[in-house]
Each structure stands twice: as structure tokens, then as C-alpha cells.
Amino acid sequence: MGGSSVLCSVVGPTEVKIRDEQLDKATVEVVARPLVGLPSVKDKAREQNIRETLEPILLSGLHPRTLIQIVVQTMKDDGCILSTAFNATILALLDAGIPLKSILGSVTCIIDAQSNEILLDPTTEELAQAKSTHVFVFDNKSSIANNEDIMDQEELLANVLFSDSTGSFSEEEYFECSRVCFKAAQAVHGFIRTAVEKKLQKEYQQQE
């Protein structure tokens, strides 16, 4: 996304350490790694954000007593790294064939300190000038339900899987951001769909 890129790998369902074993569902482990150096507090927070968002949409009950390990490696950080990590993770999960309830799409936006405008997918430079930063994650159930343009605020928020905001902002600003990000997330969902379709077409071309 923009100038940022993240490499994500998914291993699983695989053997789990007895210590981490859960009898009724799979253990989800997320490891976030920075480009250089040791994982910092920020990386640990990112790990927890991703794991807590994914756990409700992963059907971990289908693979009890196993481990699903997700490794998120930052390759290049130029703003909205958390959104990039979310989108990379969901693509990796789809490719690995892990059962999911729905897919997600993540978008970051900022409110510019000078112009008070909402900016999508900010770069590091733009982030520095932001009054507030918002990260949203939407699932694809909502994109199906909202085709009839029911942009009710409450319904909109019911489909948010994750939201993280920093800085100072008003309530109206927050809802405006979520509306803008929701629209942008549709593009992310569309991209995921075309990516999967392209890969499947390659696989099936021999059989026609």
C-alpha cells in the first residue's frame, strides 16, 4: 500500500507445543518483525492487534490442538503499516486455505492539521502533519449488505472489526473518517477478489 510493503507467511494447521495447546480450537500465534533490529514494543502491540482481530473470523474450532502461525515481516515502512500488515495477512490466510468466516480489508486515514481534510493511505511525511490518525478494518459481509447504500452510522460500525485512533478529533470527524474508510475498504475487498481470481485462473487453464 503506497510506499509500504509487508511480507506475510502463514504456517498451519501444524503441531503445537503442549504448553500452548488448546483442546477445543487452534492456537493462533502472530509474530511481527521489523526490518532491522529486534522486535520493539510497537511490534508487540501490532502482533496483539492482528491476533485479536483475526481470532473471531478464523474458524479455529475446525482444527483443534494445532497451531496457526502468522509471521508479519515489515519490508518497507512509509506510513499505514498496520493496514498493510492486515491486508497482507488476510491474503496469506486465503492462500494457505485456513478456514475463515469472512475476509477483511483495512484502510488508514488521517485528518490534516492545517487543512482539516481527510487523507487516505498517508505516507510517513503526511503522518507527521496529522492532527489525528485512524485505522479501520471492515469485513466483507458488510460490503455485501451495504450494496443498497444503507449508510446508517450504527450499521456501519457494526461491521467494523478493528478501529484504532490517535490524536484529537471530534465525534463527527470520527464518523466521517469511518465512512470514507469504509468506501476505500470496498476497493481493498475488490482487489483481494481479483487477486484470488487471477491465481485460480492460472491453476485452471489446463483443464479447459
Next chain:
Amino acid sequence: MTSITEDLSSSGPKIVLPGDILPGPESGLLDDAPTAPVIKLGPGLQPMDDDTIAAVKAGVLKHAAVGNRWWVESNQRRYVAATGESIIGVVIGKSADYYKLDIGAAQPALLGVLSFEGATKRNKPDHKVGALLYCRVSMANKDMEAELECFNPTTGKADGYGELKAGFVFKTSLGLARRLLDPKTLVLRLLGQHVPFETAVGMNGKVWINSAKPAHTILICNAVKNSEFLGAEECRSMVKSLVEKL
């Protein structure tokens, strides 16, 4: 619900993503199928909390009118055992009652020492650690280790199951393994025109090859691995160039 109906009405493979909902009977899409009250769900489809049926894996939605069965054909690399599938396993341990086999799933599978053709308590085959066995999954359950057998339980005959001697095993994706099992597979037919070889394909993505020369084995192995994302014409030229180099 709209996305899936659009896919169904257009021609070509119907691609579904996790969260896409299977159309209900009222949509009129099931009219060609005998409207059996029972729908059988295969891999990749799950009933959701709100009584709808949704895909849980990305792949191609398939439907068989016989028995009104629906499933999603998807590709992955990790094997999850299912009853009745033929697989290739490596012996990794042996106890008094069971062999422990690595089948590429989360847990090792168990193969009873007596589950071979004509095996009795007195007279049973002995397999060393590292031996390759071609077997059938006799029981698969998400909460337990899979159980295997090396004979057909209805006839008591081996039916081709048993130890694979000599040869070479390599790993492919599960989707490719499924395609290789089809007797019409292009890459195996093309290879068969140039080099003689034996092969056994496990649903767990393990493919065993036995040929006269190591050079042939390497060629076959490379050709099969390369063929996964190639079209028919590309596949032909790929095999041709590999054989010419031999």
C-alpha cells in the same frame, strides 16, 4: 448475497471467497437440481450462526446434482486427513500395536501393524523407520490422530496399497496432487510418451516416482512441479524442452 449470484449466472468457474453466502432455494438457481430437502456440504462450506451457508475457503464453487452436493475446490499445501483418501506416508516410529506415519498433517497418523493384506499376529510385515507406505485413511477426526490401513476392508486384498520400494518422493500442493490423480492429466501423458516411469500420487501432496535412471526421475519431478501454473500449450513446450536437454 449479490456477489455469488452474479458469479453463478455468468459462465466459467464460480469463484467464492470466505464469507460469500450460498444462494438459498428462493433464488431459483437450484432449479436444475432435484430440489432435495437435504443439501450435502463438502469441504470449504460451513453453516453459519444465522442459518445461512457460507464459504470458508477461497476457491471454485462446485455442485453435483446427485445427492445435491456442494463443495468448494480450493488449493493449499497443508494436508488435513479425510476418510477414504489414498495417501503416502513415511514411517517415523513403531510400537507394539501401531506404526506412526508422517503424512504431512498437523499430527502423525497411526497405522495398525495388522492392517496389511493377510497379516496375522504371528505373521506380519515389518517396516523400518523411513519406509514409504501407500495407504488409505480409514478414520479421520479433527480431535484425534488419523488412522490408516494398507488393505481394502471389504475384500481383504492389498489393492495396490503397501510399501513403495525404491523410487523418489517429492511434495506438491494438494490441488496439483488432485489433478495428477486424474488419468487425463496432460503432464503425465506427455512425459509417458518420452520416458517410462511408475508413479503413485497421495492426496496429501506426496508424489512417488520410480524410473530406470536418476536423470529420468529428476526430469519427471521437475516437469510435474513446473506444470502447476502452466496452460496446455506452455506445458507441451516445457516438457519438450526438458526432454530435449536429456
